[in-house]
Amino acid sequence: TTLIIGETGTGKELIAKAIHERSLDSDGPFQVVDCTTFSEGTVESELFGHVRGAFTGAVADRTGLIESGSHGTVFLDEIGDLPANLQAKLLRVLEAGEVRAVGSTQQRKVNVRFIAATNQDLAEKVKRNEFRKDLFFRLNVMVIRVPPLRERTEDIPVLARHFIARYAKEFTKRVEDLHPSAVTELVAYPWPGNVRELRNVMERAVMLAKGDRIGIADVAGMLAVPDERQREAPEEDYLHLPYAKAKEQVLEAFNQRYISTKLTIHQGNVTHAAQDAGLPRSYFHEIMRRYTKDEK
Secondary structure, X not given: OEEXXXXXXXXXXXXHXXXXXXOOOOOOOEEEEEOOOOOOOOHHHHHHOEXXXXXXXXXXXXXXXXXXXXXXXXXXXXXXXXXXXXXXHHHHHHHHOEEOOEOOOOOEEOOEXXXXXXXXXXXXXXXXXXXXXXXXXXXXXXXEEEOOXXXXXXXXXXXXXXXXXXXXXXXXXXXXEEOHHHHHHHHHOOOOOHHHHHHHHHHHHHHHOOOOEEOHHHHHHHOOOOXXXXXXXXXXXXXXXXXXXXXHHHHHXXXXXXXHHHHHHOOOOHHHHHHHHOOOHHHHHHHHHHOOOOOO
């Protein structure tokens, strides 16, 4: 069993998948179990399966997520959120390699590699009686600690260029590299959303890029921490302009700030930002394009 510890967005699932792909069972399934998504009433059936008639609505036998990962890897994401009543049952699976479906009296053998991940301090949860001590010790054998992106700034340009290559191919854009000013901006940013946030920023930057390099103007407005170096013109300046020009300037400033704020709230996820704004994704994307400035 391997336990991966790291903040949200640090790439714990990618590490788990890399371990799986380099294992002897790489041809087997890689089954992801998100322990935060189950409701109290369905989690046991989801994990361990059920037999027909086990409960109302169980009209047929169902294989659980753990058994579905047999001869492969089961990735238990956010294991710290697993309900207490199922921690003992999971411990038996880890120790004996057996599962018992809901409503069944038979134990079935499973041959599974387990990788668990958490962004919580499981030792503290044990002290508060929120996590079983024996399960913690069973998980805490091979531990991989993933530092947040702000503690490995040397990786930021490498990852950014990786995402540029990926999204340039996906969007059929001729974007090849980062401008040095953009590298400086990215390295200085604390990345509260870690690799996931960097990926989202680079996806949008490539999508909106007008040249072959990502510049500071392509990324600065997408970052959550306002850059004091980017000082806005005094708000009253537009009062000295003709009406049409003043309206255009105010509207542009509003759109830039509104879109940037929505994207910041949703860590760069365009779909979620558009939903929050009450706009179709295509229209939200068009506003992004219209009010993105070129690198000077």
